[in-house]
Amino acid sequence: MPSAEVTASTRVDDGLRAILLQVWTDVTNAGGAVGFVAPVTPDVVAPVLDALVERVHAGSQTLCLLRVDGEVAGFAVLSTSVSPLRRHWATVLRVQVHPSRQGQGLGRVLMAGVHDVARARGLEFLHLTVRGGYGLEGFYERLGYEVFGRMPGAIRIAPGDDRDEVLLIHRL
Numbered sequence: 001m002p003s004a005e006v007t008a009s010t011r012v013d014d015g016l017r018a019i020l021l022q023v024w025t026d027v028t029n030a031g032g033a034v035g036f037v038a039p040v041t042p043d044v045v046a047p048v049l050d051a052l053v054e055r056v057h058a059g060s061q062t063l064c065l066l067r068v069d070g071e072v073a074g075f076a077v078l079s080t081s082v083s084p085l086r087r088h089w090a091t092v093l094r095v096q097v098h099p100s101r102q103g104q105g106l107g108r109v110l111m112a113g114v115h116d117v118a119r120a121r122g123l124e125f126l127h128l129t130v131r132g133g134y135g136l137e138g139f140y141e142r143l144g145y146e147v148f149g150r151m152p153g154a155i156r157i158a159p160g161d162d163r164d165e166v167l168l169i170h171r172l
Contacts, residue, residue, distance in 0.1 A: 002068045004106055006113020008120075009063040012053045016065075019072045021049055023098050027074075030099035033131035037157050052077060052094070064117050066097060066110040073101040076114050078121075089125035090118060111143050119172050126172065131155050132164030145170040 012020070024045050028036045035048060055061040060082065066074035074097035078090045092114055097106045118126055128145070130136035132155070137147055145168040153162035 002104070003070075004066065004068045004073070004109045006110055006117065007065050007067065008117045009065050010056060010059065012056055012063065016072070017049065017053060020075060021045055023072065023074060023096060024049060024094070026099055027096040030102075032096055032099075033134050033136065034094055034096050055079070061093075062117060062121070064110070064114045066106060066113065068101060068106065073098050073106060074110050076110055078114065078118060078123075078126075080121075080123075088123060089127060090121075090123050092126050092128040095128070107139065108143065111140075115170075115172060124172055126170045128168050128170075130166045130168065132166050137166050137168065140168050140170075143170070 009016075021042050024034060025040055025042050027034055028040045028045065029038045031038060036045065052061065052063075056063050056077075060080060062078040062080075064076045064078060065072055066076075076095040077093040079093055080090045081087060095107070095110065095114075097110060115126070126145075128140065130140065132150070141147070147166055148169050149167040151165040151167070154165035155163040157163055
């Protein structure tokens with residue numbers, strides 16, 4: 001496996017934004033369940049990415065960057081709650097590895113790095129959701145996540161194609 005590491009970032013410059021936009025667009029167009037349905041163009045993804053960047057800069061979200069041989073190959077986001085009653089956990093969002101890097105075990109590397117970043121921030125639990133019908137639950141269960149709920153038909157891919165949103169939690 002190539003040299004891979006995950007680092008936390010609280011700042012996104014224009015160069016990094018362009019890379020994130022390309023990764024997110026490419027992952028979606030390769031069939032990834034990361035908030036959109038293929039096909040998408042960068043113009044469709046950009047407003048959602050820009051809102052994410054604003055939250056990263058505001059401190060409510062942390063970008064976890066997967067770098068392979070020094071280059072960004074994927075990312076995930078840790079989103080913390082503003083509630084003082086929920087500061088011991090975060091939601092993991094937008095987990096993705098560029099299609100050119102998939103099949104190399106980098107999803108596990110990314111999630112292990114997300115867990116390390118979360119522990120370093122004093123978090124005790126992580127929550128995430130996946131789009132039903134893709135078999136993603138098994139990936140996360142192998143990483144120690146447990147399914148605790150399902151919202152039937154919560155995600156509409158297209159008219160007549162509703163998918164469950166599957167809720168998972170992991171104690172760090």
